[in-house]
Amino acid sequence: MDLRYTSEELAFRDEVRQFLKDKLPADIRQKLIDGEHMDKDDLVTWSRILNEKGWAVPHWPTEYGGTGWDPMRQYIYLEETQKWPAPQPLAFGVNMVGPVIYTFGNAAQKAHYLPRIANLDDWWCQGFSEPGAGSDLASLKTKAVRDGDHYIVNGQKTWTTLAQYADWIFCLVRTDPDAKKQSGISFLLIDMKTPGIEVRPIVTIDGGREINEVFLTDVKVPVENLVGEENKGWDYAKFLLGNERINIARVGMSKQRLARIRELAAKEMSSGRPLIEDERFREKLASVEIDLKALELTQLRVVAADAKRGNTGKPDPASSILKIKGSEIQQATTHLLMQVMGPHAMPFHSGDMDGSNELPIEPDYAATAAPGYFNFRKVSIYGGSNEIQKNIIAKAVLGL
Amino acid sequence: MDFDLSDEQSMLKDSLDRLLKDSYGFEQRKKYMADPAGFSAEMWNAYAEMGLMALPFSEEDGGLDGTPVETMIVMESLGRALALEPYFATVILGGGALKAAASADQRAELVPQIAEGSLKLALAHTERNSRYDLHHVETKAMKDGDHWRLTGQKSVVLHGEAADKIIVVARTAGDVRDENGIGLFLVDSSAEGLTRRGYPTQDGSRAAELSLDNVPAEALGDPANGLPALQKTIDGAIAALSAESIGVMSAMQELTVDYLKVRKQFGVAIGAFQVLQHKAVDMFVAIEQARSITLYATMMAGSDDATARAQAMHAAKAEIGRGGRVCGENAIQLHGGVGMTMEYAVGHYFKRMTMIDTQFGDADFHLRALARGQGLFKAA
């Protein structure tokens, strides 16, 4: 056992750092540091830079544009981009529908969609959840009825992240109403410009505009937009959800936020001294750091196990805790960041939260602190709530 | 010991709850919030008509001689409704400062105006670097004949824009963090040299940044030794905020329990899942503990023993802070995606609860302060 990176891995890390330093536009990086929302353009710009370098989809098979990095390099890359921080690629394309297409799609689908995902020519969103189907996803009701060489889709999706920008939505739809829950579901790719699709915004508690309702009324979808086999969609969905686990701990992002907390706690005063000198505050910070260090190693154990096994898709039991612990740490750090601001967390900066301040008393960087805390309550709800994750561990790992 | 409300107290609670139930639904509140003032002038007048403004002032000053228990009743009800009117800023903070510091003449002039609802107040104490220390005061007061002139900046002044008069904490002598040399001053909102920038707060209320440039002001009480009066004011405010928190937490708990009963997943109401039941119970326990500590704070709010009073407030604010967080975070979690939306009430309660923790000292601040003392329990 040797817990250190090899010299090749260290050299690779330096290469990634240099690339980020040279290529990421400074204004985009600053937005991330300030906790502001990315514009569509920011992400498109960055995705194109990555794609030019050949790093847009590192984890994909090389034949579809992947880099061929081993899992350890994938992890180092992810960690460095999060820590820098650089924008994370649009997960709905790169991590979700892309792998589904290259694993289960046909040749025409692969040829058409995959390069467009890598270059962010198509903005994808995820149409899984419905008002009545959240944790119990398999109870979804959106219907697709075959009519010649089309499906006619009717139903409603909800919580659809960034659907307002989307060119395409991948949907789970019910194609066999008589089959048992999981068996009658199919995986459809739907062009958002198709008549009958309406997107309505849902404002989140922090005032953000990132989720939507998507209404589908008699939407005509060509049969060739079916991925894999009809009524096998649930298998593809499980595959998609299982792919999330490397990304989900967000260790690099939490490291970046901890660094930000330290930086700002040195500026904000408490009892006449910088807050960072306050014993209780330091202890709380230290406590989160312990959690994060342990999680980082847990993550590396999972990565190393994958590397050895050759990613079989069979999760290591330790991987189950990545989501739970990762979300808890993200929530603890957003809370700490809000605490740094003290009373200055209170003002609400409406509009696009540009942090502008006319009468310069409040620090600009306080503007996103409370909204960040509010917004990050979501991370223990989406992607399989933490209660659901624990149910899974109890059953699958502990055998209860 | 008697934990029951008197007949009059019950009547007060019932009539206020009825008023709020009729006129403070979620949609109505949204309308009030959209008003440029950020609250409803009509509701404000309704409170005045009910006598709520006059409640905590003595009869000599033109008030109704209410005790901290009446204030607790009012604040809990306002909390449950997430009421937006500047009751806390005017009556509890402004009024509290008048009670603690102003002369009989000043009270005779101002309290009747508060009582009839024609005078709104705000208290400006927070500064850029003060965090929660009341004695950290950089704003300066200079003597100018028989008046004073104030220069400095104040942050997050609750309802600072709506206020007709603002009570400003300023330094007449000493260094920035000296406990001596601090005074309370009354400033007219139209005074020359005063600039106000109002803005919405994270919890849907309003506050303002103040810039003071040689602003004429009138001293309230001893301009060289105003800290004890300020502390007493804030102690009263903490007791009142604790009571408000009980209203906020109870509403969250009820919304959550109702939701657990109606939301179905996997063919059953999600309230059937034991882990969610236990989280709802954690919320329940947090509220009952918070309610008890609020009663303690309320009992101590009127005490003239400044040390014992402060200890009680440290305990209350710390408990409200951590209990409120347990309650708020669980309320959102148990609602799933719905809890994350602006269109649903529970998130607004969560945000109010979170912001209460950032005012007058968060849970850590008060824990630290309490830990410095000899403890809440003295050896017999």
Ligand SMILES: Cc1cc2nc3c(=O)[nH]c(=O)nc-3n(C[C@H](O)[C@H](O)[C@H](O)COP(=O)(O)OP(=O)(O)OC[C@H]3O[C@@H](n4cnc5c(N)ncnc54)[C@H](O)[C@@H]3O)c2cc1C
């Ligand atoms: C900000 C945000 C973005 C999202 N983006 C997308 C998106 O882009 N695409 C998409 O398809 N979906 C998206 N979602 C939806 C997300 O996946 C769901 O919110 C999630 O699956 C939970 O479903 P629900 O909200 O219906 O809550 P519910 O399933 O109703 O859960 C309510 C509560 O009950 C608990 N619970 C449910 N079942 C059990 C059980 N068996 N045992 C114990 N506890 C249980 C839950 O943990 C939760 O606490 C997003 C959600 C949010 C908040």
Ligand SMILES: Cc1cc2nc3c(=O)[nH]c(=O)nc-3n(C[C@H](O)[C@H](O)[C@H](O)COP(=O)(O)OP(=O)(O)OC[C@H]3O[C@@H](n4cnc5c(N)ncnc54)[C@H](O)[C@@H]3O)c2cc1C
């Ligand atoms: C020091 C001590 C003193 C005691 N004194 C008395 C006494 O004076 N009178 C008396 O009648 N009994 C007494 N008991 C017994 C006690 O009531 C039982 O131990 C208790 O009810 C748990 O039952 P069990 O030991 O059979 O464990 P189990 O019921 O087998 O429980 C094992 C674990 O499962 C959990 N569990 C069980 N059922 C559920 C459920 N439905 N949902 C969630 N979790 C569950 C339990 O909390 C526990 O963690 C005493 C026990 C101890 C340890």
